[in-house]
Amino acid sequence: MDPTHLRVALTQDMQVGAGNVLLRLAEHGADPDMPRVSFDRDVDGIPAWTPLSLTELTERAAARAHWFSERGVGRRDPVAVYVTSAADVFLNYFALTWLGAIPALLNGSMPIEVAAEFIRRLRGVGVLTDADHAELAKHDLGVPILGDASETGGGDPRLAPPHYRHHPEDPVAITHSSGTTRTPAAIVHSHHGLFAAVRAVRLTEARPYGEVRELSALPAAHTAGIITMNQALCNGYQLLCLSAQGGEFRHSGEAILDAIERWRPTGVFGFAVTWSELARFDLSTRDLSSVRNWSSTGDCAHESHIRRLVAVGSHLTYRRGEGTVSVQGSKFIDTLGSTEMGHSAFAMIHRLGSDRYDRCVGKPYPFAEVALLDVGTGAEVGPGQVGHLGLKSPTLALGYWNDSVNTFRTRLNGYYLTGDLLYRDEEGYYYHVDRASDALDLGGGDWLYTALSEERILKQCADVRDCSVIAVRESDGRVVTQVLLVLAADADPELDREADVRTALGAPVAATLQRVVTIPDDGVVMGPTGKVRKFLMRQQLLAGSGAS
Template sequence: MNPKNDRAELAADQGLGVGNVLTTLLARNTGLDAPTLTFDTEVDSIPAWQALTLRELGDRVAARAAALHDLGVAPRDPVAVFVTAAADQVLSYLALARLGAIPALVNGRLAGEQAAEYIRRLRAVGVIADAGHRSVLSGHDTGTPLLADPADLGKGDPAAAPRPYRHHGNEPVVITHSSGTTGLPKAVTHTHHSLFAAIRHRLTLPKGQGADRMLGALPSAHAATVIAVNLALVGRGQLALLSQQAGGPVLEAIESWRPQSVLGFATTWSELASEDLSARDLESVRTWWNTGDCAHEAHIRKLIAKGTRETVTANGRALVPGSFFVDGLGSTEMGHSQFFITHTSATDRYGRCIGKPHAFSDVAVLDDDGEKLPAGKVGQLGINAPTLSPGYWNDSVTTYRTRRDGYFLTGDLVFRDEDGYYYHVDRMVDALELDDGQRLYTMLCEERVLADCADVLECTVVAVRTEDRVATTVLLFLDPRADQDADRTAEVLAALEPHVARTVERVVVVDPDVIPLGATGKVRKILLRRRFLDGELLGTGAAAQQAVMA
């Protein structure tokens, strides 16, 4: 097999998509004994951390497809998958796609009431749930029966699996959901071609550094994991998938499995940067790939100081100390990150820069009337790309509210500089207009505090409007070695723009456990705003009462 020809042939195959990558590769009958996916839990007597070959992966998926077929699952049936293990999530997705059913992947961290209501609105034909999540759903009405425990699906007979379903480009293949930071997660539809569009684009490019051995520290129910799985398969690389994304377990996996790339969200980089990285062996890592929210400079700089990367020197190509960090901005609805920028220790473009758009993305910065804004003006981010979700499952109202003149309105506020680089300043729901006509961008505030205050490991800024003013609270999570009782007010205010600093009422050191998070680790600022408006103070002792400005 010529790798170059293989990539070109797969890129040109217009029948290929996220519904049939595995079955297409098996039918090509090449590389069947090459390692593909590795899971952190046992799979049908295959030990944890032992890679499944392409042949074994196809066999295990066919077994599950046969079992689901025997349970009556048919093409176009939506089936919810509510589990903990990455193996159960990914193998269930692949098996349901093989049947032509539509897996609806549910983040295992959703609370019972929230998960049940989400599943009820899907109008699914059944739920695949492990024992723990059957208990979570107990007593809640999902409107659909519990279909199977994933532990039993592997007992199916692979030879009895029906012929793989023939997918078409615009057909729904998988449903994932938004983070749920503003309420009930929204069910996002992805088609056979939409989630594959960025992968097809990558197949036309040279293989990136680190693509041969990747560690997926992503929520396994997220669209990003579906993309990562298919990218690894068509790229003939290895991908290890973690069932949890906390900093400690991710570092342990890096040291033991030694990936060349690590895929994750901003919350994982924050946790990694909070660790003493000087004591960890991260030499194998060449690239950190971020998706979802863009990452903070303070966290990026700590990560790119570790690992190695290949570069061109006077003596030819060589490995040098320090890794790449590929940043950008994406969302479940966008289907893939729409921007990219590569950081190393030799680069210095930060300030929430998300880079330039990918070649497949048409990007616009729009005002409230949908008119395009020039460089330097902050506006709503609009995206038109083949990766986009066609809409929200069973929710046409929300679908059409987020569309304007061919663009999907992401809910993000951005601007473009004269060089064509884009910068993300906030989510629309979190930014506030001040009485002097200037605006307060909470995420931009967090970026500045983290960049300027060395002892601060994580920062959350929450601004609320009362009847006569805007009141801002800055919540800090400090390095454990720092003085937890020191007054951080002056340092924080100095990091902020003057018009923002004037609104700050409290700078509070908190335990991160008191910050409400969504299923993917994003801060639920809407809940914090409600709590502050109700008069609740976070923190303990004098820090909780600290009022720095009237």
């Protein structure tokens, strides 16, 4: 089928969802042989970087479906998948949804002991692991380890059971939160919910000119990883999925840049931490000319990182007498989302010369109904006032697995409370200032917003690559703040930057400043998805100050 007609057919097909994309593509007559997805690791004897067609993806998924079915896995059975390779994540995800089971995808960077507790709370039927996570077998999980991911491709695709036919609200995946404040929460997504943004936006937006090649540096086990895979498959784009580099995000920037130069993508997907890692390098020395779009989700990105990226890459423009030509400068698509939201609710586009920053996340997508709420009264706040973000959206997760208390606690007036604090301006643009758990009331109408403070410090201090603002309220009620700076490679480590930091913070927040510390790249405590674990760092600050 013609790709344009296929996109229309998929948009109108209310049976297609996150649990059956491979099946419905085949049933709609999608080209079975065109290159689709490449992985950076060998899989089932297929060398890394080899593009797999729809036929090959389906066969590899069917082999795994047979393997799981032989071990008794079936409809509604939660199975934990704790692996490193993106190929192992996606092919086993396809296999388990084939059976109507519920893959519970764990980020491979999650510490073993945390993963063991997560799996115990899951109360599923089994666990799939790999050589990187063999130590998991030493823990009491409450369920058996079904096998190693390297074995699952040994099933017989001809003996796979018939593909399960999903209902729109069937659970198709359990992913987890970043775990910045506690053990990562298990979040369950529905067949239609996890596909809703693909249907509403990704299949209806204008198809880019020419060949589309997308590189995903997102964790494969994250909702964003699943959505990126499904939107690429449905649009007929080529996709390269990178696996976790060394089991963590740090120092992955060079691997991403190497992959861009080798694979020549037109688009790159990542989290805010991805762009921070790329900022470690002089991007002008790398060949990034193929990249037209950088797409970010999770936390919104920092202006200092965005400006570096839009200055490289390329975009197409029309010139009289020359026609369509490629010129320097790319586009950065910034969004704000979370695992529970299922997909970002806002989008903001930056280009060379654009100047709407200050943590602006843009305007809501048409499918998202948002409100900024006073959580005390449930009333909406007006323009310029900071409120808690409430969301109504078809993309929302069903709730927290085995945790109805927190599922209902996060609802107010029919909205899901994301935990984010934002304000909107008179033009309808929204600005993210902080997570509610990190903000502190200083009294007199003044607030300390850590994320907004970090944005301002990075703008003020050009030789600072990244920073974290850690603030606590001590037992006597006094707020104490520490600023942790990660310097650019060519920065002077002996330079005193406290005056610049105080200027960036503004007088009310600067009055709480205890110290400014330069730290190494690994001095920030991060969760498995690359988010800073400020909760733990606040505990360290309290312990260090002697506060109770």
